[in-house]
Amino acid sequence: MGILIEVDNLNYRHPNSEPGMLSALRGINLRIAEGEYVALIGANGSGKTTLARHLNALLRPTSGSVRIGDLDTQNPRNYAAIRAMVGMVFQSPEDQIIATTVEEDVAFGPENLGIAPQEIRERVNTALQNTGMSEFRLRPPHQLSAGQVQRLALAGILAMRPRCIIFDEPTAMLDPVGRKDVQALLSQLHKEGITILYITHFMEEAVRAERVVVLCQGQVALDGSPAQVFNDAPSLNKSGLERPPAAVLADVLRPQIPQLAGNILTVEELTQSLLACPIPSGRILEQPPVEDEQPTPLIKVHDLGYTYLKGTPFAERALTGASLRVDEQRSHGLIGATGSGKSTLLQHLNGLIRPQEGTVRVGPYDLNDPKIELKTVCQLVGMSFQIPETQFFEQYVGDEIAFGPRQMGIKAAGLVQQVRQAMEMVGLDFEDYKDRLVFTLSGGEKRKVALASVLALHPRILALDEPLAGLDPLSRRDLLENLREWQSSGVTMVVSSHYMEDLVELVGVVTVLKNGKDVISGALAKVFSRRDELEEAGLEAPLVTQVAASMLKSGWALPRGLVRQDELVRAVAELVKAGVHE
Amino acid sequence: MSNFEYLGRVTIGQYLPIDSFLHRLDTRARLLFFFCLLAAITLAAHPAGLFLGLVVALVCLVIAHIPLKFALRGLLPPLPFLLVLAVIQVFLARDSSHSVILFQFGPVILTNTGLWAGAALLIRFAGLILGLSLASFCLSTSQIIHGLDSLLKPFARIGFPSRDLIMVMQVTLRFLPLLALSAERIAKSQAARGAEWGIGHGSLLQRARQIIPLIVPLFLTSLHRAENLALAMDARAYGSSSRPTSMVEMHFQAVDGLAVGLGFIITGVILVV
Numbered sequence: 001m002g003i004l005i006e007v008d009n010l011n012y013r014h015p016n017s018e019p020g021m022l023s024a025l026r027g028i029n030l031r032i033a034e035g036e037y038v039a040l041i042g043a044n045g046s047g048k049t050t051l052a053r054h055l056n057a058l059l060r061p062t063s064g065s066v067r068i069g070d071l072d073t074q075n076p077r078n079y080a081a082i083r084a085m086v087g088m089v090f091q092s093p094e095d096q097i098i099a100t101t102v103e104e105d106v107a108f109g110p111e112n113l114g115i116a117p118q119e120i121r122e123r124v125n126t127a128l129q130n131t132g133m134s135e136f137r138l139r140p141p142h143q144l145s146a147g148q149v150q151r152l153a154l155a156g157i158l159a160m161r162p163r164c165i166i167f168d169e170p171t172a173m174l175d176p177v178g179r180k181d182v183q184a185l186l187s188q189l190h191k192e193g194i195t196i197l198y199i200t201h202f203m204e205e206a207v208r209a210e211r212v213v214v215l216c217q218g219q220v221a222l223d224g225s226p227a228q229v230f231n232d233a234p235s236l237n238k239s240g241l242e243r244p245p246a247a248v249l250a251d252v253l254r255p256q257i258p259q260l261a262g263n264i265l266t267v268e269e270l271t272q273s274l275l276a277c278p279i280p281s282g283r284i285l286e287q288p289p290v291e292d293e294q295p296t297p298l299i300k301v302h303d304l305g306y307t308y309l310k311g312t313p314f315a316e317r318a319l320t321g322a323s324l325r326v327d328e329q330r331s332h333g334l335i336g337a338t339g340s341g342k343s344t345l346l347q348h349l350n351g352l353i354r355p356q357e358g359t360v361r362v363g364p365y366d367l368n369d370p371k372i373e374l375k376t377v378c379q380l381v382g383m384s385f386q387i388p389e390t391q392f393f394e395q396y397v398g399d400e401i402a403f404g405p406r407q408m409g410i411k412a413a414g415l416v417q418q419v420r421q422a423m424e425m426v427g428l429d430f431e432d433y434k435d436r437l438v439f440t441l442s443g444g445e446k447r448k449v450a451l452a453s454v455l456a457l458h459p460r461i462l463a464l465d466e467p468l469a470g471l472d473p474l475s476r477r478d479l480l481e482n483l484r485e486w487q488s489s490g491v492t493m494v495v496s497s498h499y500m501e502d503l504v505e506l507v508g509v510v511t512v513l514k515n516g517k518d519v520i521s522g523a524l525a526k527v528f529s530r531r532d533e534l535e536e537a538g539l540e541a542p543l544v545t546q547v548a549a550s551m552l553k554s555g556w557a558l559p560r561g562l563v564r565q566d567e568l569v570r571a572v573a574e575l576v577k578a579g580v581h582e
Numbered sequence: 583m584s585n586f587e588y589l590g591r592v593t594i595g596q597y598l599p600i601d602s603f604l605h606r607l608d609t610r611a612r613l614l615f616f617f618c619l620l621a622a623i624t625l626a627a628h629p630a631g632l633f634l635g636l637v638v639a640l641v642c643l644v645i646a647h648i649p650l651k652f653a654l655r656g657l658l659p660p661l662p663f664l665l666v667l668a669v670i671q672v673f674l675a676r677d678s679s680h681s682v683i684l685f686q687f688g689p690v691i692l693t694n695t696g697l698w699a700g701a702a703l704l705i706r707f708a709g710l711i712l713g714l715s716l717a718s719f720c721l722s723t724s725q726i727i728h729g730l731d732s733l734l735k736p737f738a739r740i741g742f743p744s745r746d747l748i749m750v751m752q753v754t755l756r757f758l759p760l761l762a763l764s765a766e767r768i769a770k771s772q773a774a775r776g777a778e779w780g781i782g783h784g785s786l787l788q789r790a791r792q793i794i795p796l797i798v799p800l801f802l803t804s805l806h807r808a809e810n811l812a813l814a815m816d817a818r819a820y821g822s823s824s825r826p827t828s829m830v831e832m833h834f835q836a837v838d839g840l841a842v843g844l845g846f847i848i849t850g851v852i853l854v855v
Contacts, residue, residue: 080822
């Protein structure tokens with residue numbers, strides 16, 4: 001097949017970058033053939049988005065050249081043809097919807113290309129069908145869910161019938177089922193012969209591509225098949241990335257099961273390879289779970305109902321009788337599909353939203369009592385929203401973090417002390433960071449500032465809405481470490497997340513929400529063993545649980561309810577040891 | 583309703599997708615007809631013309647199959663204001679030459695012209711409110727955009743940037759709910775850190791002061807959004823063809839012409855009577 005994208009010695013400097021700074025892209029050479037499926041990965045700020053924007057002439061090289069199907073992106077006359085050829089789905093899908101109804105938004109691209117009305121109509125219909133959006137064709141875009149907006153953005157590109165589609169982290173904000181849908185759509189498009197360039201922070205998604213390109217500080221660090229790239233762990237780490245979770249799990253199991261294949265990258269490969277391994281005949285005596293002392297309840301939510309814009313034609317029911325009990329020192333997870341009411345429930349916990357139906361009790365406060373002020377509650381419950389860095393309102397890191405304590409009337413030395421402490425808790429050096437401008441920080445640093453600004457009030461409870469979404473693997477690991485440190489210092493967390501792997505590291509108890517109601521609640525092991533109900537709620541058990549379940553099925557006498565990697569490894573080790581003794 | 587709901591989920595206008603004769607008319611015909619009617623009611627000098635305008639609006643509501651009760655409910659919220667205005671009008675509007683004094687009590691003088699002026703004000707506003715709601719019941723935002731686009735097209739020949747203007751309108755409509763949503767998020771994240779926000783007490787000045795820390799970040803996020811939107815439009819080839827097309831095709835038929843003609847006649851009658 002012919003070459004579609006040719007990038008030669010591409011250098012790019014941001015127009016107003018400071019002289020000392022490195023160029024955003026440095027000497028990139030890349031060839032992408034028609035019909036290829038390429039994953040582009042790299043740490044936050046490695047230049048992925050900047051490179052992608054060169055491929056449909058949104059940005060032009062400072063030096064070097066980019067040619068798309070023989071058309072040079074430097075020539076403005078080629079723009080229309082290039083953009084018809086290379087479509088792009090952006091990072092935040094809600095910002096790329098232009099029209100006031102779904103079908104008109106899909107028609108926007110073809111209209112600009114000057115296509116005849118009947119053909120536009122036909123293309124719009126096909127695009128809506130392929131993305132499963134036909135039934136919403138007349139809806140205004142702000143009444144769609146996050147997953148639907150994502151599909152609408154894709155439909156708008158599909159209607160232009162491009163030869164290549166670039167996806168810039170399309171799954172960062174989606175629930176597990178939404179992520180799977182996107183993957184299925186990608187393979188479908190790939191089968192139809194469309195060239196795909198897929199930018200992601202998820203190694204398990206990158207593995208599904210035919211080819212993986214790794215960017216590091218504006219340069220191509222690795223370029224090859226998934227096997228080549230992901231087996232080069234040292235180079236990956238240098239680029240701020242990790243091996244895919246299934247590969248990591250295989251690595252830690254291999255000392256116990258030496259027969260495990262050496263090049264495992266996906267869950268399917270792992271379970272397949274495990275089938276071929278000898279199964280130890282040993283058995284582990286299942287220990288009854290240790291019941292420790294009765295925990296004291298810290299948060300009690302009973303039968304909570306909430307409707308946005310109640311009493312107007314736009315009323316939208318978000319919670320329908322949700323209950324939640326969080327115990328002192330027992331961090332709690334909230335999981336559920338997008339739109340299941342997690343965020344609304346979290347915002348009840350510090351009094352931002354007052355209960356319409358049902359009751360909320362947090363610590364000593366009864367939030368049904370209007371006399372209890374938000375200002376009082378928020379000193380007990382710190383709250384961090386989704387993508388908190390979009391809500392910064394101060395210029396400097398120090399001021400942003402000092403906002404909360406200042407509201408409480410803390411001044412001078414006490415204020416400095418509190419800010420310093422909060423910054424140390426997230427691992428930012430006070431002297432080094434306090435006078436930096438927030439918007440110059442990296443993605444991971446911004447997230448830390450956002451969390452420090454909540455911690456500055458010393459809350460005993462933290463409500464975190466998707467605290468790790470959108471971060472690259474190393475920043476995630478780093479922040480996860482921080483969160484666990486706070487927990488051991490006595491903070492109780494209520495965390496909502498779409499990433500089960502992160503959640504099992506943070507909490508011991510979870511509640512599953514579905515359509516605004518709690519459907520399952522309890523210890524991780526109990527909840528994640530109910531596979532069908534999880535799937536119904538748009539969720540998926542963590543990788544370890546999935547692998548353990550398939551091992552159990554094939555005859556491994558593993559105990560039930562394994563959720564963490566170390567638990568699985570320990571159980572397997574015991575089994576293997578017991579097997580040898582027999 | 584919560585303190586933090588800034589109408590981010592509200593659509594503008596209240597389009598009712600009913601299948602009526604009026605809804606089936608060509609969008610441009612509807613736009614022109616409503617424009618004529620509203621202009622006539624605004625400008626009509628004589629009570630008889632005003633009354634005719636009100637009747638036409640009511641008849642159109644019936645033709646559009648819109649429950650009259652529902653439409654008339656729109657008159658209730660502004661009614662107290664209108665009554666106050668009408669009463670003021672009654673005592674202030676005095677055309678000294680022809681007016682007949684009906685009633686006098688000290689400085690309070692009631693004349694026939696004053697009464698007429700008060701009544702005219704009430705009828706004019708009732709007609710305008712009904713006419714505007716009629717238009718919003720019958721035209722969706724996207725229809726307004728496409729209709730105006732088509733009506734303004736002739737002006738594009740003399741260099742009037744009609745398509746860009748329509749685009750600006752469309753993007754504005756699209757942005758308003760997003761703006762409300764961003765405001766909601768920022769206000770919430772400030773309140774979550776102890777800012778007194780949206781709570782009933784505090785003087786007007788204090789409350790106004792609360793808005794200031796909201797404005798700067800709101801501008802920043804809006805600029806950021808605008809930048810993203812511009813990129814997304816570029817990526818979808820906006821402005822790259824000199825002759826962009828439209829998915830929505832409009833067919834102007836005899837009946838549409840008739841409706842527009844009728845609109846002109848009604849306008850004429852209302853203004854002349």
